[in-house]
């Protein structure tokens with residue numbers, strides 16, 4: 001499936017400085033693997049060692065957080081937009 | 093020195109008050125040519141008095157707006173409802189990607205982190221840069237009309 005990937009700020013630096021690009025994947029997981037083929041080291045920054053999505057990285061399929069869909073197994077269809085965004089957070 | 097118009101300072105204080113008892117957060121964008129600032133409230137998805145997490149989708153939309161309207165990210169602001177207007181250890185940790193990796197460059201080296209404290213009757217607003225190795229450098233705010 002050909003999808004559009006949007007990224008911001010620090011994650012942009014992991015993919016050669018682009019904000020938006022096309023990639024392929026049947027699921028979010030296979031999409032990340034494909035991006036990692038082109039940009040080695042990408043998945044290490046996005047996934048924990050056990051393969052789970054890092055807590056401070058958010059992935060949206062269109063406007064839905066994949067944590068509320070099927071996580072990394074969320075299926076993709078042609079022309080979907082996947083956004084991979086770092087958390088901007090803090091505390092007291 | 094951070095030059096911030098009074099109305100922008102006031103807009104951040106108003107936001108902090110409106111979102112009580114929770115922390116409020118948002119961004120100030122600035123025109124690259126006209127230097128006009130605008131305050132953009134962002135939803136605190138943590139909805140907590142102790143934490144903030146900016147809605148990532150709203151952030152992305154603001155980032156796209158920055159590109160299309162030729163704006164820079166001047167400041168990231170949030171409120172402290174019961175503590176001083178100074179970056180907490182969590183604030184510093186989260187300024188890095190991955191969090192706490194202070195040997196990396198901070199995510200937003202050029203951007204001011206503005207803190208609005210409501211701990212006392214009179215709100216306090218202060219500005220900082222968070223630098224490599226987690227160094228906090230305060231930048232005095234020069235307010236102007």
Ligand SMILES: [Zn+2]
Nearest residue numbers: 090091092183
């Ligand atoms: Zn804070």
